[in-house]
């Protein structure tokens with residue numbers, strides 16, 4: 001039962017519900033404005049999205065309580081059923097009963113010694129991006145950061161196990177999933193409709209399952225392979241010394257890249273936006289990049305000296321099993337790109353948040369300016 005410590009709980013039903021559709025159109029038209037209007041009605045506000053009643057926690061104490069008590073506020077119900085049907089039963093999507101075993105199996109993949117291997121892959125991808133930018137070019141920072149983090153996700157997972165065309169296929173699937181999943185999750189009853197978006201999503205999902213199935217089967221056959229995330233998952237053992245089966249591996253892989261790519265790219269995009277809007281903070285970042293890197297790409301060994309970069313990144317990121325992975329990736333990217341380029345805001349461009357799996361700028365046009 002939800003209650004507040006300090007005051008009586010105010011619960012309410014949001015006004016403006018239509019017959020049949022409920023609040024669906026208001027929500028669909030501008031989800032952030034609609035959600036932002038709810039706290040004015042109560043601490044716990046009921047909305048209706050067509051056939052689904054949804055309770056929105058509008059008080060920070062309620063949100064904290066629900067997030068800290070995974071047993072009572074379990075990942076059940078139509079929204080999580082939909083996510084699991086699409087993306088599998090992995091660490092970020094599983095119910096409380098599965099969580100302990102999954103966490104035990106996944107934890108070693110995020111150990112510090114593993115991160116240094118992933119950092120080497122990150123470094124290569126960041127260097128390739130820094131080489132591609134041209135002075136004066138206007139880029140969409142959201143797309144550029146998402147392309148970077150999906151490439152890093154695919155290569156840290158599979159390193160040299162996939163050829164370039166498979167890696168491109170996987171990256172394409174990762175591009176489709178976040179765009180489609182928001183609507184599928186909130187309106188699960190629409191997923192059977194043969195809309196272009198649903199068909200695109202279904203094609204990408206089928207392709208993704210084929211690719212991942214192949215890589216996992218190949219990883220199993222080889223006695224020793226590269227030190228990538230997949231090798232950690234293949235080696236993982238639970239309390240009873242049993243490892244993950246094929247389905248569990250595929251589910252963890254999907255959840256890892258989905259939980260890791262869009263979140264980190266959003267943190268990077270917001271960082272660039274905030275740096276562009278706050279020149280003194282940007283100057284400090286550039287000075288640190290110059291002093292530590294002098295135009296080179298940052299390595300794992302440089303990270304302890306990138307203190308200001310780390311503070312910028314922490315401002316834009318929240319905590320989870322992937323925290324160190326995300327902070328490493330974002331610091332390497334921010335410092336390395338800043339050691340060669342500045343990203344300047346394009347005059348007149350309006351930057352608005354978009355509701356995806358995380359809040360991320362809708363688009364973020366910025367001009368690339370050479371520094372050396």
Ligand code: HEM
Pocket residue numbers: 091092093103255256257259260261263264267316317318319320321322323325326
């Ligand atoms: C700035 C970047 C990131 C942010 C803001 C972020 C945010 C979050 C949040 C809020 C949760 C809790 C979700 C819940 O309880 O339902 C979570 C869980 C999770 N995240 Fe992240 N994340 C980031 C990066 C990453 C990365 C890079 C990875 C993987 C490489 C990752 C993998 C996961 C996993 C597996 C879970 C589930 C953990 C568990 O339930 O034990 N995340 N993340």
